[in-house]
Amino acid sequence: MINLRIQPDRLEKQIHELGEIEQNVRGGLDRTTFTPAELKARSWLIGELQELGLEVRLDAAANIWARRPGSDPNLPVIAFGSHIDTVPNGGKYDGALGVLMALEVMRVLEEEGVQTRHPLELISFSAEEPNPFGLSTFGSRTVAGKLKRIDLDGIYDDKGLSIIEALNKAGGDAEQFESAKREPNEFAAFLEVHIEQGKRLLERNIPVGIVTAITGIYREEVIVHGQANHAGTTLMNDRKDALMLASELMLAFEAVCRNHPADEVVGTIGRIVNYPNAANIIPEKVIFKLEARGKSTEEIQQVISSWNVAVEEIARRRRGKVERRVVLDQAPATMNQTVIDICKEQADALAFETLYLGSMAGHDAVHMSALTRAGMLFVPSIDGKSHCPEEESLMPDIEKVANVLLHTILSLDKRLEL
Secondary structure, three states, rough: OOOOOOOHHHHHHHHHHOOOOOEEOOEEOOOOOHHHHHHHHHHHHHHHHHHHOEEEEOOOOOOOOEEEEEOOOOEEEEEEEEEOOOOOOOOOOOOOOHHHHHHHHHHHHOOOOOOOOOOOOEEOOOOOOOOOOOOHHHHHHHHOOOHHHHHHHEEEEEEOEEEEHHHHHOOOOHHHHHOOOOOOEEEEEEEEEOOOOOOOHHHHHHOHHHHHHHHEEEEEEEEEEOOOOOOOOOOHOOOOOHHHHHHHHHHHHHHHHHOOOOOEEEEEEEEEEEEOOOEOOOOOEEEEEEEEEOHHHHHHHHHHHHHHEEEEEHHHOOOOOOEEEEEEOOOOOEEEEEHHHHHHHHHHHHOOEEEEEOOOOOOOOHHHOOOOEEEEEOOHHHHOOOOOOOOOOOOHHHHHHHHHHHHHHHHHHHHHOO
């Protein structure tokens, strides 16, 4: 099987087929969670999987699983895949590439009559991206037992649609939601392929990235209270301006992140709402979302601890009130060393240069690492662009990584017992 290879022309065709489903006028994809566009893409994928003769099922979280039996029914599953939902006006590679590579691997094994010892399962996780329901990595968190039925209560998008209604329409089952949880003894390993979404591979002209760890993500909702008043008659010394207080808090957060000695520590304020948002009224309330990322829990805590000090000082000086609510505290995840080593061995055997690197974005592999040996492969991103219509990876790189995926799965199948 050393000469086994994927078919790049077929894979490229499918990348464009899936990428054309509900493409918007700007060339991007609005395939956000459980929308009609995403349901159409799901239907396309399920059709491709069924045509291949795989055992296809949707679990209660609407994750799509496609199983290829192994010769030894006592062995646990080797799973691989990613997600097909996108951010608004997103690109055709983020997530979808990992699913389509997994589909191509399954096709090659079927066409060549390769019988694996372990059962293989392709997985397309639900709602990996941040979405209108505020529940990212929805499917993988459910599989890992980190998301419960109670977490769905009172969750609506900005149009008033409940997550329960949307989930059921997508083929999930809110009332049996926790049945989607899987157990560690069900898996031997999990592999996810993803575009890098950065420039490290590109700048070094290296085609294969082997991920060693995935960044931790910490998010807060911050509510800043001031006092509304007339913009013309209220003297500067008499003001309690929530927007100016919030602005100073944001700049303090940026300074803490910029001053941290680790380059991969980053911070973002990505959403801001100002009340009453009128030109002649001093703002009385501001709500913003804050995010910090780092390769270790210690780095993230250093950022938050330093910002805590700044928040207290700024709020006291500006005579305002600050409420804070943690909405996500996802610890960094180390990838499994056995999977890392086998990825490296297979890339070397194929004569492809590799780079070990950390993922600065979160992925479903974070949660799968709580269940089993998990690993990730990265494909170079042109200009480091992602979450936009210009997102692209080149087929020669995609072909190389897909072949590393294929041979890593076959090697894991030979070498792993449990």
